[in-house]
Amino acid sequence: MGLKVIVLVKQVPDIAKVKFDVEKGRIDRSSAEAEINPFDLNALEAAVQVKEKAGGTVTAISMGPPQAATSLKDAMARGADEAILLEDKVFAGADTWATSYTLSCAIKKIGGFDLIFCGEKTVDGDTGQVGAEVAEQLGIPHIYYVSKICDVSQNRIEVVSEVDDSSYLLESDLPTLISVTKDVNKPRLPTLRDKLRAMKSEIKIWHANNLSDVINLANVGYLGSPTAVHKVVIPKEKERQGKIFKDVYEGVNAVLDALEYKKLI
C-alpha cells in the first residue's frame, strides 16, 4: 500500500531579477534564470512529507517548453520519484482553462492517484486558478489555502484551510486536490548527492500524440483557450516623493509635517 501523490509544478522566471521594458510593454524572460515556482516548492515538500508518513510515490508533472525539464530535475532532487513534462507546440499559449484541461488529461492517463498537491499561485501568472480547475475536470474535491496538514491516511486527509481572516479544520476523503500556502512547511534544500542523482534520472516527455487516447486537441494551447491577452501594459511605478533622510530628527519632522498636512496624525 501507499499513496500515489501527484504534484503540479511550473517553471517560472526568477521574479526578483526579471526585467520589464516599460516602453515596449515587454517582459524580458532572458533577463532572469528559470526556476520552480516558489509556491510549488511548498507543494512538493508537502507531497514528500505525505509519502514519508503514509508511504507511496510522488510524481511531479509540468506543462512547458523543453527547458522546463531542468525544473523537473530539480523536483526530483527535492524528493519526487518520477517526473513528467507535457511538452508540445500545440500546448503553448494556454490560459488557465486550457492548462488545467491538459494537466487533467495527463493525470487521467497516469491514473490511480490519491492526492494532488499544487501551490497557491504562480509568481508569473498570479492566478491561482489551475488547481481548482484541474479538480473540477477530474471530478474530485479540492481544498484551497491549506496552511497545515494535520493527518493523512490511506483514504482520508485532514487539513487547516485559511479563509480570509478565519481558518477551518477540514477533512476530505481521497482522492482530493490540496492547494498549499507558504505556511504549510519549510521546503528542505536538496543535498549535493540528491542533485547528482537527479541529474542522472530521466524525465518522461509526453507530447500531444502520447495523450491522443485521452485528449481533445481542440481544447489545448492558445487556440483552445477561452481567454486571451489582448494587451500588456507595464505600469510606471506610482510617482513617489522619494525623499531620503539620513538624520533621524530631520527625517521624523519632515515625515510628520507631511502626515499632518494629509491629516493623518
Added chain:
Amino acid sequence: MTADSEIKKKVIIFAEKRDERIHPISFELLGKGREIADKLNAEVSCALLGYRLSREQALELIYYGADRVFLYDDPVFKELNVIQYKHNIVRLVKRERPDIFLFGATHFGRSLAPRVAAALETGLTADCIDLQVDENGDLIQIRPAFTGNILAHIKTKTKPVMSTVRYKVMQMKDKDLTRKGQIIEEVTEVSNERSPKTIRKERQAEFNIAEAKIIVSGGRGLGAPEGFKLLKELADLLGGVVGASRTPVDEGWIGKEHQVGFSGNTVKPKLYIACGISGSPQHLAGMKDSETIIAINTDPSAPIHRVADYSIISDIYQVVPEMIKEIKARRVNRI
C-alpha cells in the same frame, strides 16, 4: 415579454454571505456591475446563497444597484461548501445565460470561481483591478501579473465572461432606498458530489489587515519579537494596526493575520510605515499601492526605498521612539 427585454444583456454578481453579513466586496462589485450594465444596456442581478438569509439582506443588494436577487436559502450553505455553491450557481447560469458573471477575489471566491468556470467550460480572469467595456461592447478585464509588475488586458471568447475582482478597488454606489427590484426565491438543489467536510472553525482573527487605513509594519530588521511592542505603540497612537513581512511571521514573532504581501494579504492603506523591511518582490506586490509609504531602514540600497515617499536611512529603534515622542509633543501643542 417585449422584444427589448428578450435581448437585454445580463450581468450576475455573486453576493458572498460570510458569517452574518454580506461581504462588502459584493457591494463594490454591484457598483462596477451597474456601471458596465449601463454601458451595455444590461440588467444586473445578484446570486445570494446562504443559510437563514433575511429579506433585508436581499433588499440591501437592490438598494446598491441590483435589479434582481436570486435567493438560495438552504442549510446546505451553512458551511462554505464549494461543491454545493458551484452546483447551484452552475444551474442558475445555465438558466439565466448571463453575459458576465463576477465574483469577489476573496479566498472563498478564488476557490469557488475556477470550479464554476471549469464546469461551464468558460474563461475566468483572476484578480481583476479594473473592468472596462470597449467599443465593440466586449469586456476588457485588467489584472496584474508577474507578481504585480505588469497589467494584462484580457478578453474572453466564451460566455459568460467570468472574473474575480480584487477587494477595495471598485467603488460601491451610494445606497438608494428608493431603488426597486425583484427578489426571486430559488429552490436549492443539493448535489451528491463528494466534497470536503468542515470539522470546526479553528481561528477567527480579531481584525482584517486588508481593512486597515494605517499600517505600521515590521520586518527582519526588528531583530527580535519585542520590536513589535514598539510598533504597536506607534500604530495605536496613529489609530492603525501592526503589519509584518514574511520573516517575522515565519520566525513566530507575530501572528499570520498580520502578514502583508503577495502570499498573504494585499493592502492599500492611506499610510504604510515599513520598519526594517527590505522589500522582497512579494512584499512590494502586497503594499506598493498604499497611498503614502514611509520606509525606515538602515540599508540605503534596500528595494523598499524605491516605492517610498519618505525614507529614513537609520535604525528603527532610534526613529520610531523619536516619532512617537514627536507625535505626542505636536498633539500637546495643538491643544
